[in-house]
Amino acid sequence: MSRTALRICPLCEATCGLTLTIEGTAVTGARGDRDDVFSQGFICPKGASFGAVDGDPDRLRTPLVRTDGELREATWEEAFDAVAAGVRAVVERYGPNSVGVVLGNPNVHTVAGALYPPVLLAGLRTRSIFTASTVDQMPKHVSSGLLFGDALAIPVPDLDHTDHLLLIGANPLESNGSLCTAPDFPGKLKALKARGGTLTVIDPRRTRTAKLADRHIAIRPGTDALLLAAMASVLFEEGLVAPGELAPHLQGLDELPDAVRGFSPEAVADACDVDAGTIRALARELAAAPTAAVYGRIGSCTVPHGTLASWLVDVLNILTGNLDRPGGALFPQAATDRTPRPAGPGHGFALGRWQSRVSGHPEAKGELPLSALAEEIDTATEEGEPIRALIAVAANPVLSAPDGDRLDKALDALDFMVSVDPYLNETSRHAHVVLPPPPPSQSPHHDFAFNTLAVRNQVRYTRPAVPLEPGRMAEAEILARLILAATGMHGADPAAVDTLVIDQTLGKAVKEVHSPVHGRDPKELAAQLTGVNGPERRLDMMLRLGPYGDGFGARPDGLSLEKLLAHPHGIDLGPLKSRLPQPLKTVSGKVELLPRPIADDLPRLRAALRERTDGLVLVGRRHLRSNNSWMHNVPALTGGTNRCTLHIHPEDAERLGLRDGAPVRVKGAGGEVVTEAEVTDAVRPGVVSLPHGWGHNRPGTRLNHALKDPGVNVNQLLDGSLLDPLSGNAVLNGIPVKLATGSAL
16 A cells, blocks of 8 residues: 655755655655645656665665675674774874765765764864865855855855846756755746846856856856956946945955956957957846846856856855845855854954875865875875775765776775765775665655755755665664764764764853853753654754744744644745845955955966967766766666767867767876767867766676666866865866777777
8 A cells, every 4th residue: 555755855956845655665656745835846857766766776785894805795783893993993003184084965965964974074083084075066165265254155046036147157957956956946947037037148058058048158168257257347347336235244345346457358258259248248237137146056166267256156246236135146044054143253264274195285164175085095295194094975986086097096005995875886896894874765854955055945854754674774873883983982872972962062052142042051951852863853953043943942933843843844934035244254244355365366367368278178067867976877867868978069070070979089188988979069169078977887886777878987087187276176177188089999
């Protein structure tokens, strides 16, 4: 007999509500939850395939421990014994920085992935921290940190109310949105146009989003910051700067005209391959719109000037008075945010507090570049010990980082490696211990990260739709036990991890004068927490201390876990609102428009005016039925248009004598791959495109469907040397490549 259960989809950033159909313990169907307060029934192909993802027969069901060189099934006790022995031996002999931690993108899609890695990092006290952020959005974190004093204060476009939306390097009809959580992004763009608004897309590819646009600008890859700087220059030159109510909150506005001088449309036109008149029109239209928002994403982040491009996105919103304004770009307020503190100066944001051991890359947001992971393992220096043990949580850097071949070899040289992963994939196959979390149907869901980026304030929580399968361990317990094993407390009760966090959080809260629980007894507050386990008690605590919370009784109408559970489709908390100056944590207490690191990097951007890459350059692409390397083992999400082919313009194909469907060798600084050509005018001349996340052809994995059509690893074309210096982000777009065809193969 079938039943239904609600579940928030964890498969991309849109966080749509689902209604699952369940037969016994198997998910047999998924449809959009029409009563969900945020997604209102929207669903994409990934959500519709939830059951296939959840029930993938290649998912690991028991831990694996390496014995005599081979990974074999083991008990949970054996697995954590091995973790404790392996990690602690390295720490005690070589020190904490000899243990590296790699956190992958899926961590922000689970409750446990949000709650426990920070505790692991604090307990290990290692500086060898790497995440997917430095092959994705780190430039936005850095620019936000420098502008607003908080790397997590990222304004998002008010999609439901704006009159003019300019997208650069973003393709939300394929990605469903990123650093902008918006179920039914396509519907919101169509609604924008239906109410008479304007959509402009700047992208070297004519994506599905670009096809919907009123204006598509096919920019030369990697020149995003130049074009945005030219738009800012026009605003100053033509007297179009109008910050309005933002003016009292700004520092450095008078210095900006000099900073962008020299980046006129005429100066950047050749480098960007965009007509100067078009650039002026873009700036004028932005200034003239009743409300407007500029939104940049991965295409403008993964370029040589990614931080400057991210900074300029917000500068344009500020100069036109559209930051922190309905219809512009606003700061969301998540239900689990910390208790809002009074507005005023903060500690600010610092870069480069330490450097990587080999190449001296400065840290950003406490992280080192993922591109540097291989050299931090395989290169000896006098600056300290190399990484000898690695903890990878939901990470597959062999495919997601540049030069996977080098990293592949480096991982084999580790003294010890533990991987928390549901699959034996290209990275976890190197581990000495693999700890598999249960499928999503057997896990709870709340979006801690994505609600801080949501285009409407709301809060939702779903408990597991299916009971935990016998022999499995909840992801929260896996990570809690991993923390204990790795930090010298192996064998302690895993519930102690949650208790420690709760005690520390409440202990601080009662000492903060602006907290709703100031002066109260933390033990009495902890006793009030509800929930069936530690993660739920922590969620209850965060809700009650948060901006909409009940303050442990101080605000009876406020949020708590109990109230949230009484609203299974979520609670709508209203549209985004103006919040400045409260989110600012800069030393000045204002938006610091021209921070020193940005000013110091502008000469490098000026030098780019004289640079010109001859030949072909490579850009990546995303697909609606993919999310990085996660889903190529699910038959329902592969095939059709979701293929690993090289997009090439007909003019370039004709010049090279390359036929549609023919094999083509692509060579970059880091290596070469052979794939299939797909001739299409969706890319501009001079540009070729390969998708990210493929290359499932390494031995020792257990991804049977992915092995049938493995594709190629686009990141193997990179040698890891190209980084945005401010953020450490890998340069993945605008990479020079050479093609070989026919007998040259």
